[in-house]
Structures are given as C-alpha cells and as structure tokens.
Amino acid sequence: MLDPQLLRQDIQMVAERLTSRGFTLDVTAYQKLEAERKAIQIKVQELQQQRNERSKLIGKAKASGEDIEPLLKAIANLGDTQKQAEQVLQTILSQQNEVLSSAPNLPDPAVPIGKDESDNLEISHWGEPHSFDFKVKDHVDLGAALGGMDAEAAAKLSGSRFTLLRGGIARLHRALAQFMLDTHTSEHGYTEVYVPYLVGPEAMYGTGQLPKFEDDAFVTTDEVPRYLIPTSEVPMTNLVAGEILAADDLPLRMTALTPCFRREAGSYGRDTRGMIRQHQFEKVEMVQVVPPAMASAALDEMTGHAEAILQKLKLPYRVMLLCTGDMGFAAERTHDIEVWLPGQDSYREISSCSRCGDFQARRMKSRWRNPESGRPELVNTLNGSGLAVGRTLIAVMENYQQADGSILIPEVLRPYMGGLEVIGN
RNA sequence: GGAGAGGUGGCAGAGCGGUUGAAUGCACUGGUCUUGAAAACCAGCAUAGGUUAAUAGCCUAUCGUGGGUUCAAAUCCCACCCUCUCCGCCA
Known part of the structure; x- marks a missing residue:
C-alpha cells in the first residue's frame, strides 16, 4: 500500500509515477x-x-x-x-x-520507463551459450526419450499444465532443490523455514496478491477460504505481519522450498509446451526483512545469491532490470535472472528478485524499532527466487544434453544423486 | 468430531458497566548513589488517526475480530477466529 500521507502531499507526483506502470490514479x-x-x-x-x-x-x-x-x-x-x-x-x-x-508500488526512480519486457535493461551477464555439434532437443523431447517427463500422465490426473517426473529426472529435480536450499543456508546466511501451503486472505492481502489478483490463485471452498500459496514469499513475508521487531532482529533472512500454485488465468496460449509454465511448481524462495537503509544493498546481495546457484551449475544467464511496465504489483525495483535455454534458443526467466520498500510492510503493519528515532517504523521487505526448481531442471537438461540424448549431471549435484554422473537409458 | 477453559500493553498478570489507555511485577530508558558494576531508590515508558511548524499540546480510536444493548462497554449479549486441557479419530 502506498503512503496515504504521500497522496495528501504530492498526489500529482504519485499519479505520474503510477502512470509509468500503466496504472491510472x-x-x-x-x-x-x-x-x-x-x-x-x-x-x-x-x-x-x-x-x-x-x-x-x-x-x-x-x-x-x-x-x-x-x-x-x-x-x-x-x-x-x-x-x-x-x-x-x-x-x-x-x-x-x-x-x-x-494501486501498485511506486517504481524506484532508477527503473527504466517502459511498456513491457522489450524495454527491460540488461545489467549483466555470465557465461556464454554452449555450442553443440549436434542438433539440440528441448526438455520435452529429452524427457520423453528418457521416460522421465510425462505430461500426458499428469493430464490424465489433473488436466493441462501439470507434469509428472520419473526416475532419474525426478531425482534430479529433487537434487536441485536440496542443493539450492543447502547453498542458501550454509553460504548465504538464510534460515530455512517450513511453511504452510495454505494461507488465509489476510496473508494474501499483506504481500499484495489480494484484492487485485484473486483470479490468479486457487482457493478452497471452506467457509473461511484458504489460498494455495502462489509463492512462499506469502507465508514467509507475512511471518512479520503485525510485529514490532527489535533492531537486533534485523536483517531477517529466510528461505523455503515449497510448491507454488498458480491459476495462470490469462496466459492461455503461452508456453503450452513443456514444463515452463505450470499450475504447480517447486521453488526455493528467499525473503529478507531489513531496515530501509539496507534495502538497496540487500537487493544486490540477493540477486547475487540467486546468481551463485546458476554459476555453481555453470548455466549461462543474464540479469535484467525490469522496466516500469513489467514489474510486479508490490515491487519498486526488480532484477530478473534469465537462464539460457538451448531448446528455445533464448533466455528465459528463472528468478525474480524484488525490493518492495515499505509497500508490503504497510499492508502487514510490520515495523521495527529504529534506535535513532526510538519509534516503530515500517520495515522493508525483499523477495527473490533462488531458484524456480522446475525451470532449473529444464535448464540443466537442455544445457547438459549429449548427442545420444543422455543428460550429464552437473558436478555440484552429483553428491545429491548418489554419485551418478549421467542420466541415460 | 464431543466436553470444558481462555484470548488484556514487549512479556507475565489484575480489572463491581461510570474520571480505566487500563493496577501490579518483569523488561526497557533516564537520574540519584558507587572508583566501576550490581543492588536499592526516584522518574519515564503503547499504537494509530486528526489538528499543528512540532516526534509540544489538545482531540479521537484501539483490551482476538465483527455486530448488538446502554447516556456510558475491557467489563453485558450474539456470531466468528484462535489458543489450551480432556475424550475420540488419525499420517
């Protein structure tokens, strides 16, 4: 939520900045x-x-x-x-x-004005797309050939936009998630949390999913509705709802591995092939709660934490600064990380790290006692994927494929795969 | 699912329908004392909104949430949510 005081003082400025996001006040x-x-x-x-x-x-x-x-x-x-x-x-x-x-959050002044993803700005990149001396397959063909990825089986159970994994691929998927969690907890200072996958409407409101994006979420039909979390950002961030935190408690760094559930209403024709866009996917999420002065640095750090995963996996990527028109509702600045997918011959989003300022904190009434003023003041919140596990699986499969259709297992994952080096027939 | 108890400030814990935003204790902050610390003593200490130059004063709201009764509700009534205990069931 925007600061009502700000709307009293300088509503024109607020309106202008919101216009750049496509919101008319x-x-x-x-x-x-x-x-x-x-x-x-x-x-x-x-x-x-x-x-x-x-x-x-x-x-x-x-x-x-x-x-x-x-x-x-x-x-x-x-x-x-x-x-x-x-x-x-x-x-x-x-x-x-x-x-x-x-009303969405105000974009940071440094965010480029733009309409959609074509106006996003590349701020860095790492690695070079690998060149193959054979015709590359995408993850769907690779998965089918290995018998490890089965959309039809999932469709029989649940309809479209679900995928069933088997055998080595299923294990690789699990290995990736474990590897990510371990890295964030042991190297990046995050505390692992296990959270509910169903949350009440207040939590969804707190992080900004409600009231505007009700249609994107799955809801239970109970008298008091519960929402399947679209990301563990929702339960993790709302952990500080209504709290007045001590300065010593900050920064708070949490990470969780959870499934994420999204209706994907309004994306009917898009990414229908393969595992890119699903109703259910696993994600390791990072959340930070920080004093306002730390927020900018925290976003860069968090982006680095997500990048570290890709670097350890030796997957080429680029980091994009999202333009005003492409940012999420609660964000004031967002870094998207896009991984190279040989099967699509393009970079695709695999992580999104956002700084939300006090936008969510105001909704949640999350404050900290600022030692300088002695008063409770709103905290700042950040969240970022570290990473989307399903998409990382795709990236590993497509980047590590070999001429015979087998998948080489990245070295960092081998301990999680019982020493296995390759998934083949 | 059945039976019962309860939800009050950072925590613990009082509170006959009337000057109670709320006793007391702990914690915290300042002061006295002390070579220093502890102890003791004194004082202060909720959040939000409105007004304001003001984080001064004044006013309003807030005792799980939402309704109701009343001139007046933390206190009475109703509904819901949550927690705890016992029984049943169960991964």
Whole structure:
C-alpha cells in the first residue's frame, strides 16, 4: 500500500509515477474523497468528544446521587447523529481504501520507463551459450526419450499444465532443490523455514496478491477460504505481519522450498509446451526483512545469491532490470535472472528478485524499532527466487544434453544423486 | 468430531458497566548513589488517526475480530477466529 500521507502531499507526483506502470490514479476523484474524509472525520470526532464528556458527567452525577434525567434528555438524539456520521465516514474510508489497496508500488526512480519486457535493461551477464555439434532437443523431447517427463500422465490426473517426473529426472529435480536450499543456508546466511501451503486472505492481502489478483490463485471452498500459496514469499513475508521487531532482529533472512500454485488465468496460449509454465511448481524462495537503509544493498546481495546457484551449475544467464511496465504489483525495483535455454534458443526467466520498500510492510503493519528515532517504523521487505526448481531442471537438461540424448549431471549435484554422473537409458 | 477453559500493553498478570489507555511485577530508558558494576531508590515508558511548524499540546480510536444493548462497554449479549486441557479419530 502506498503512503496515504504521500497522496495528501504530492498526489500529482504519485499519479505520474503510477502512470509509468500503466496504472491510472483518478486524482480529482481521490482528492474529493480526501476532502470529504477530512470534514466528516472532524465532525465524527467532535460528536464522540461530546458524547464522552456528557457520559462522564452523568457518571459523576449518578455517583453523587443527583438526578440524571435532565442530562439524559439533553443528549437524547446525539447518538443517532453520531451513528449516521460514523457510517458516512466508514463509507468514505472504504472507498479510499479500495483505491489505495489496488494501486501498485511506486517504481524506484532508477527503473527504466517502459511498456513491457522489450524495454527491460540488461545489467549483466555470465557465461556464454554452449555450442553443440549436434542438433539440440528441448526438455520435452529429452524427457520423453528418457521416460522421465510425462505430461500426458499428469493430464490424465489433473488436466493441462501439470507434469509428472520419473526416475532419474525426478531425482534430479529433487537434487536441485536440496542443493539450492543447502547453498542458501550454509553460504548465504538464510534460515530455512517450513511453511504452510495454505494461507488465509489476510496473508494474501499483506504481500499484495489480494484484492487485485484473486483470479490468479486457487482457493478452497471452506467457509473461511484458504489460498494455495502462489509463492512462499506469502507465508514467509507475512511471518512479520503485525510485529514490532527489535533492531537486533534485523536483517531477517529466510528461505523455503515449497510448491507454488498458480491459476495462470490469462496466459492461455503461452508456453503450452513443456514444463515452463505450470499450475504447480517447486521453488526455493528467499525473503529478507531489513531496515530501509539496507534495502538497496540487500537487493544486490540477493540477486547475487540467486546468481551463485546458476554459476555453481555453470548455466549461462543474464540479469535484467525490469522496466516500469513489467514489474510486479508490490515491487519498486526488480532484477530478473534469465537462464539460457538451448531448446528455445533464448533466455528465459528463472528468478525474480524484488525490493518492495515499505509497500508490503504497510499492508502487514510490520515495523521495527529504529534506535535513532526510538519509534516503530515500517520495515522493508525483499523477495527473490533462488531458484524456480522446475525451470532449473529444464535448464540443466537442455544445457547438459549429449548427442545420444543422455543428460550429464552437473558436478555440484552429483553428491545429491548418489554419485551418478549421467542420466541415460 | 464431543466436553470444558481462555484470548488484556514487549512479556507475565489484575480489572463491581461510570474520571480505566487500563493496577501490579518483569523488561526497557533516564537520574540519584558507587572508583566501576550490581543492588536499592526516584522518574519515564503503547499504537494509530486528526489538528499543528512540532516526534509540544489538545482531540479521537484501539483490551482476538465483527455486530448488538446502554447516556456510558475491557467489563453485558450474539456470531466468528484462535489458543489450551480432556475424550475420540488419525499420517
């Protein structure tokens, strides 16, 4: 959520920066609401004050045995007036809140203005795409030939956008996840957490999935709905909801391996082949909760932590700075890491690391006690994939394929594969 | 699923429907004392919103959440959520 104070002080600036993200803020409408809010709130508070004062008088009078009838008469219809005013205020506040809760975060000034992914900026790259002296296959063909990747079997059970893995491929998938978790916990200072895969609406609201992106999530039909997490960013970040953290507690670094569930509504024709875009996929996620002053450095570090995984796997990639039009709802700055996929002859997103400023913290009411001011202030939150396991599996298969269709196992993964060096027939 | 108990400030824990934003203890901050520390003593210490130059003052709200009763609700009523104990079931 944006800072309501900022909207009072400089709504034009806010509107402009939101426009660069493709969000239109109706300035006149909001200002009108704000003026109404102010007037009615003052009125409500005055009425409440009157009621409080008179109630106290009645209390005193009664205690000293005086007749309270005249006092009661004097406030006969104050209650109704007050209730009406309170209702009006409620309506205005909820209208205001509707606008505020569906407005995306303000982009960092350094983020390039742009419409879509074609305006993203490459900020670095690592490794060179490997050249093959045979005709490369994509992961679908490789997987099918090895009998390790079966979309049909999954479709029989669950429909499209699911994949079943078997044998060595399934193990490789698991090995990747374990390797990532171990690296982040032992080398990058993250604490592993195991989290619920179903969360309540408040948690989804806290990180920004609700109310705007309800259609992207799977929901249970219970009386109190639960949402299947689209990423473990949701449970991990919301761990600090409502908390006032001590300065000593920060920065908080957490990592979790979880499945992620996404409806993928609105992406019907896209990436229908293979394991790129699924309703269910595993992801190792990194989350950091930091004092605002540390946020920028933390994003670079976190991006480095994701990169480290790819480097250890010797997979070529590039890092992109997302433009305003391509960033997620809660982000003020996002680094996407795109891995080279020989089967697609292109770079594809495998990680997304975002700095969210106090946007999520304001929604979650997550604060820390700043020693300088002595007061509770909003924390900053960051999240990043480290990495999407399914896509990493694809990348390993396609980059490590051999002429005979077998897959060489990257050295760092061999300890996780019982020493196995190659997956073949 | 059945029976019961309970949800109050950073924590623990009081609170006959009336001047209670809330006793007390611990923790924390400042001070006195001390060579220093501890102890002891004194003082301070919630969050958010409004107004304001002000993180001064004043006002409002907040005792799980949402409704209700009342001139007045932490205190009474209803619903929901959560926690704990016992029984049943279960990976």
